[in-house]
Structures are given as C-alpha cells and as structure tokens.
Amino acid sequence: MAEAIVxxxxxxGIVARLPQRVRDLAMLARFDRPxxxxxxxxxCAWGVWLAGAGxxxxxxxxxxxxxxxxxxxxxxxxxxxxxxxxxxxxxTASRPVASGRVSAKLAWGWLLALCLVGFVVLLQLxxxxxxxxxxxxxxVAAYPFMKRITWWPQxxxxxxxxxxxxxxxxxxxxxxxEVAGALYAGxxxxxxxxxxxxxxxxxxxxxxxxxxSSALRLGRHVKSGVALFYAAAVALWLLAFWLLxxxxxxxxxxxxAALHLAWQVSTLDPADPANPLERFRSNxxxxxxxxxxxxxxxxx
Numbered sequence: 697m698a699e700a701i702v703x704x705x706x707x708x709g710i711v712a713r714l715p716q717r718v719r720d721l722a723m724l725a726r727f728d729r730p731x732x733x734x735x736x737x738x739x740c741a742w743g744v745w746l747a748g749a750g751x752x753x754x755x756x757x758x759x760x761x762x763x764x765x766x767x768x769x770x771x772x773x774x775x776x777x778x779x780x781x782x783x784x785x786x787x788t789a790s791r792p793v794a795s796g797r798v799s800a801k802l803a804w805g806w807l808l809a810l811c812l813v814g815f816v817v818l819l820q821l822x823x824x825x826x827x828x829x830x831x832x833x834x835x836v837a838a839y840p841f842m843k844r845i846t847w848w849p850q851x852x853x854x855x856x857x858x859x860x861x862x863x864x865x866x867x868x869x870x871x872x873x874e875v876a877g878a879l880y881a882g883x884x885x886x887x888x889x890x891x892x893x894x895x896x897x898x899x900x901x902x903x904x905x906x907x908x909s910s911a912l913r914l915g916r917h918v919k920s921g922v923a924l925f926y927a928a929a930v931a932l933w934l935l936a937f938w939l940l941x942x943x944x945x946x947x948x949x950x951x952x953a954a955l956h957l958a959w960q961v962s963t964l965d966p967a968d969p970a971n972p973l974e975r976f977r978s979n980x981x982x983x984x985x986x987x988x989x990x991x992x993x994x995x996x
Contacts, residue, residue, distance in 0.1 A: 720792040721806055725768030731977050737763035738983030739883045743864020746990040762817035769810035776803050777840040825867045832859040847913040850891040858883030875940045882932030889925035890979045896972040926957040937993045949989035956982050
C-alpha cells in the first residue's frame with residue numbers, strides 16, 4: 697500500500713480506501729493531489745472576475761470542472777510520455793504507468809474519458825472562448841518533451857497552465873485584450889516561480905537521469921530566481937489592474953497576494969525536503985488572494 701500511494705498525496709486515507717484499479721486511475725489523474733487543478737483553475741477565475749460581470753457562478757463552476765478534468769488528462773498524457781524517465785526518479789517511480797500497474801492502453805482510454813468531460817465543458821462556452829481554449833492544445837501536447845530539450849520547462853508550463861486567464865476574460869469580453877494579456881503574463885511568471893519551487897524536490901534525481909529544470913539551472917541562486925519571478929508576476933498584475941481602471945487605490949487589492957508570495961520566498965529552504973512542497977502547495981491560497989483582488993478591481 698505504501699508503494700502505491702506517493703508521499704505527496706494529500707488525501708492518502710481516501711485514496712487508500714478505493715479499489716486498486718480505481719485507485720490507480722485516480723492517482724494517474726492526480727485526484728489525490730488537488731493542488732494541480734487549483735493552480736489551473738485560479739487563472740480562469742481571475743479572467744472572469746476581472747472582466748467585471750459579477751460572480752458568474754455558473755461559468756466559474758464549468759471552468760472548475762474543466763480544470764479538474766483537463767488537469768487530470770494532462771497528467772495522464774504526461775505519465776504516458778514520461779514513463780521511461782519516471783522509472784528512474786525515486787519520487788515518480790511508483791506512478792501507475794511507470795510501475796506497470798496501468799497499461800498504456802488503459803491510460804489512453806482514461807485520457808480520452810477525461811477529454812470528453814473537457815469537451816462537454818467546452819460546449820458550454822461561447823465560440824470565441826472555444827477557439828481560445830483549443831489554441832492551447834499544441835502547447836499542452838509539447839510540454840512533456842520540454843524537460844528533455846531546455847533548462848526551462850517551467851516556462852513552457854507557464855504558457856500552458858495559466859491559459860485560463862485568457863479563457864476566463866474572453867468568456868465575457870472581447871475588448872481590452874491588453875488587460876487580459878497583462879493578467880496572463882503575470883500568471884506566467886507566477887507559474888515559473890511555483891513550479892521552480894516544486895522542482896526543488898527532484899534536483900538530485902533529475903541531475904542523475906538528465907532531466908532539466910529551472911531549479912537545476914538556477915542552482916544556489918534559486919531563491920533569488922523565484923523572487924524575481926514573483927516580483928514580475930505582481931508587477932504585471934498591477935499593470936493589468938491599472939490598464940483596466942487607472943485607479944491607484946485599486947492597486948492596494950494586490951497587497952495580500954504580494955505579501956504571501958514574499959513570505960514564500962523568505963521562508964523557502966531548498967535544503968529541507970518538506971519545505972518546497974509546503975511552499976508550492978500554499979499557492980492555492982496565493983491564487984485565491986489574486987482572485988479576490990480581481991473581483992474587487994473588476995466589480996467595485
């Protein structure tokens with residue numbers, strides 16, 4: 697059982713009670729680690745709430761469902777492509793495909809099922825939003841290969857995982873795309889920061905098997921690098937708010953999120969195995985704080 701449930705599972709008790717095959721599929725889609733779909737969902741909510749049309753709970757609900765399904769689909773696809781590398785890294789060797797508990801055929805079938813859920817969500821959106829959402833698929837398909845060819849796969853993930861900021865905005869508005877662009881650019885650097893923190897867990901194994909990451913590239917300057925990424929994120933979010941409102945008071949809405957990101961950097965300890973994972977997971981709260989700021993600025 698211990699080998700079947702990875703150390704960073706957040707819902708070990710729930711996962712442990714599932715039948716083995718269902719458990720393997722749940723873990724393949726990372727349902728035991730909801731942080732991933734929170735990080736995919738929050739930029740969607742930012743775009744919706746900054747657009748200034750109120751809560752839009754039905755739309756936000758659909759985007760949340762889509763985030764859960766498509767994050768799961770992305771994880772399944774990633775594990776199919778990376779099975780050979782995953783077997784060589786201690787933290788990922790027990791993943792269902794890498795360990796052989798789930799066959800490639802079953803994994804592809806599970807991927808299709810999750811994509812069908814995403815397709816149902818897509819049909820709920822207006823056609824302009826559908827086009828924006830579909831435009832991300834090429835980026836998604838290429839992501840698993842980036843760690844083989846660049847030291848900055850986190851940058852590619854930043855392009856992919858924050859696409860929801862554009863989706864959320866275009867779901868309601870087709871004007872002031874510069875606002876959506878600045879919001880998306882800020883989300884990109886936010887992702888660069890938190891995924892660099894996440895990559896700290898695997899630096900030794902990654903170096904041994906030839907997997908590249910920003911955490912390895914930055915070396916002893918990793919905290920400074922994360923600080924620069926987060927500073928760029930906050931600056932671009934401020935720009936998005938300014939382009940929308942031109943109101944200095946509105947910029948205060950980002951203070952809680954900025955303070956939280958500063959706390960992450962100041963308390964980050966790359967030498968402590970547990971510390972980076974805790975800081976990484978805390979970004980669900982960072983995303984919520986930015987979402988609150990977007991709602992205030994967009995709707996006040």
